[in-house]
Amino acid sequence: MPSLGADMESGTVSQWLIKPGDEVHRGDVVATVETEKSTIEVEIFESGVVDELLVDEGDTVPVGTVIAHITDGTPETTAIARGRGAEPAAAQTSPAKTHPAPIHSPVVRQLAAQLGVDLLTLSGTGIGGTVTRADVERAAHRASEQVPSEEAPDRSGGAGPSRLSPVARPQVADRVRSSPFARQRAAELGIDLSTVAGSGPGGSVTEHDVRRVTPAPSAETPGATLDVEGRQAAMRRAIGELMARSKREIPHYYLSTTIDLTPALSWLERENLERPVTSRLVPAAMLLKATARAVARVPEVNGFMIGGSFVPSEAVHVGVAVSLRTGGVVAPAIHDADRLSLDELMAKLKDLVGRTRSGVLRSSEVSDPTITVTNLGDLGVEAVFGVIYPPQVALVGFGRVIERPWARDGMLGVRRCVTATLSADHRVSDGHRGGRFLTEIDRLVQEPEKL
Amino acid sequence: MTNDEARQLVRSVLRQVAPEADIDEVGTGETLQEALDLDSIDFLNFVVGLQEETGFEIPERDYPQLSTVEGCTAYLTSIDFRP
Numbered sequence: 001m002p003s004l005g006a007d008m009e010s011g012t013v014s015q016w017l018i019k020p021g022d023e024v025h026r027g028d029v030v031a032t033v034e035t036e037k038s039t040i041e042v043e044i045f046e047s048g049v050v051d052e053l054l055v056d057e058g059d060t061v062p063v064g065t066v067i068a069h070i071t072d073g074t075p076e077t078t079a080i081a082r083g084r085g086a087e088p089a090a091a092q093t094s095p096a097k098t099h100p101a102p103i104h105s106p107v108v109r110q111l112a113a114q115l116g117v118d119l120l121t122l123s124g125t126g127i128g129g130t131v132t133r134a135d136v137e138r139a140a141h142r143a144s145e146q147v148p149s150e151e152a153p154d155r156s157g158g159a160g161p162s163r164l165s166p167v168a169r170p171q172v173a174d175r176v177r178s179s180p181f182a183r184q185r186a187a188e189l190g191i192d193l194s195t196v197a198g199s200g201p202g203g204s205v206t207e208h209d210v211r212r213v214t215p216a217p218s219a220e221t222p223g224a225t226l227d228v229e230g231r232q233a234a235m236r237r238a239i240g241e242l243m244a245r246s247k248r249e250i251p252h253y254y255l256s257t258t259i260d261l262t263p264a265l266s267w268l269e270r271e272n273l274e275r276p277v278t279s280r281l282v283p284a285a286m287l288l289k290a291t292a293r294a295v296a297r298v299p300e301v302n303g304f305m306i307g308g309s310f311v312p313s314e315a316v317h318v319g320v321a322v323s324l325r326t327g328g329v330v331a332p333a334i335h336d337a338d339r340l341s342l343d344e345l346m347a348k349l350k351d352l353v354g355r356t357r358s359g360v361l362r363s364s365e366v367s368d369p370t371i372t373v374t375n376l377g378d379l380g381v382e383a384v385f386g387v388i389y390p391p392q393v394a395l396v397g398f399g400r401v402i403e404r405p406w407a408r409d410g411m412l413g414v415r416r417c418v419t420a421t422l423s424a425d426h427r428v429s430d431g432h433r434g435g436r437f438l439t440e441i442d443r444l445v446q447e448p449e450k451l
Numbered sequence: 452m453t454n455d456e457a458r459q460l461v462r463s464v465l466r467q468v469a470p471e472a473d474i475d476e477v478g479t480g481e482t483l484q485e486a487l488d489l490d491s492i493d494f495l496n497f498v499v500g501l502q503e504e505t506g507f508e509i510p511e512r513d514y515p516q517l518s519t520v521e522g523c524t525a526y527l528t529s530i531d532f533r534p
Binding site: 322326 | 469470471472485487488490491492493495496498499502508509510511512
């Protein structure tokens with residue numbers, strides 16, 4: 001069960017679109033999964049042949065549960081476990097399947113890794129006996145009152161064949177050669193990199209290696225398809241929990257600047273004059289593009305905070321906050337927004353908003369925004385100071401376009417303006433760099449034809 | 452196009468654009484964007500829908516006339532009389 005957003009703890013397989021024996025290709029939609037927020041089409045990250053479906057339709061399982069096995073024609077079996085795979089097939093050997101370990105959400109695993117808590121020693125109070133954040137925090141509190149034991153069992157779960165060291169030692173990751181993606185994944189999964197055998201260049205640990213030693217989850221919790229009211233309540237709760245975590249953990253700072261949009265809007269209107277209504281552009285597309293490109297100048301607003309350190313992202317996947325008329329908000333990603341032309345970006349935006357509203361999103365869209373843009377301007381407020389979506393480190397807000405008196409070259413004029421805001425994580429950047437980012441958005445949007 | 456036809460057309464297109472909203476609750480003079488929480492993409496889809504139903508190309512400068520059901524009705528009924 002892939003993690004389809006930081007606020008997701010479990011998902012319900014509502015439909016399988018594959019059956020054993022089917023050939024699948026990377027990127028194919030293989031199942032639809034319901035979360036608190038929406039129905040998501042889960043894409044597969046590797047190609048092969050479906051061996052076995054492990055979860056029935058209608059079953060709710062925690063994030064991280066293996067829901068199917070596919071084979072690649074060799075004796076090795078591949079598990080569809082977690083999303084955002086940018087690397088080739090992760091082989092999971094069958095012994096892992098026969099040594100089930102309790103599975104925990106990425107949030108819990110990350111927290112446990114940070115606090116040095118062994119998840120295996122905890123009895124969970126969550127659904128299906130899973131360990132919750134509160135359990136981990138309680139355990140960390142207890143541990144801080146005692147002398148730490150060196151004999152703590154391996155935090156990695158111990159099911160992987162490549163585990164070399166019997167003792168997990170926090171903070172050794174620095175001495176292990178590993179890719180950034182591997183470190184990120186290891187932090188998410190609560191795996192000690194020193195216990196992982198590397199197969200990369202010079203014995204470095206790859207993300208593939210990390211996934212290979214990931215314990216096979218087993219816990220299943222009974223569940224049913226949520227009704228509309230249940231889903232709304234669940235969504236409100238999920239948003240509340242994620243935002244509370246954001247405000248608790250992220251030292252936000254806020255900046256705002258007013259941008260003269262008159263030249264950009266005039267350009268847009270001239271463009272739209274020549275276009276059929278179906279290919280017209282909206283100002284939001286321009287602002288999204290400018291934001292995505294500005295990241296190149298200030299990369300510390302784009303990426304993830306994982307296990308206490310910032311992992312910048314080279315790709316710019318802009319999450320677009322889309323409000324649902326039934327209540328709530330979802331922020332799926334437009335991938336590589338910095339590289340799309342305005343027309344491509346506009347088409348993606350229309351498609352994404354439509355599918356968000358009708359409630360069918362792809363797993364890759366909900367799991368990997370690297371920065372989020374919220375454009376409440378359509379609803380009429382001048383400025384929006386947003387709350388960052390963990391584990392992201394920045395959120396850009398655009399207000400409504402308003403005519404304002406505007407002084408320039410000693411003259412007063414009336415210009416159409418928008419207030420751009422930045423909420424950013426002080427652990428990663430400071431106000432000076434954040435200001436630079438907003439200035440860069442302003443500069444880029446002044447030359448819309450170059451966007 | 453009569454007033455009734457135009458009004459029905461507007462509501463039917465709105466239903467396609469915002470199926471989760473209660474279109475019949477929207478008063479004829481209410482601002483659509485506010486009453487139905489339409490964002491700029493929704494509004495564009497609304498204009499596309501109107502155009503598909505009427506065959507008339509609606510220029511962007513006419514968008515402000517389409518902000519209420521009443522405004523849309525007036526606009527659509529006037530189209531038929533254009534050469």
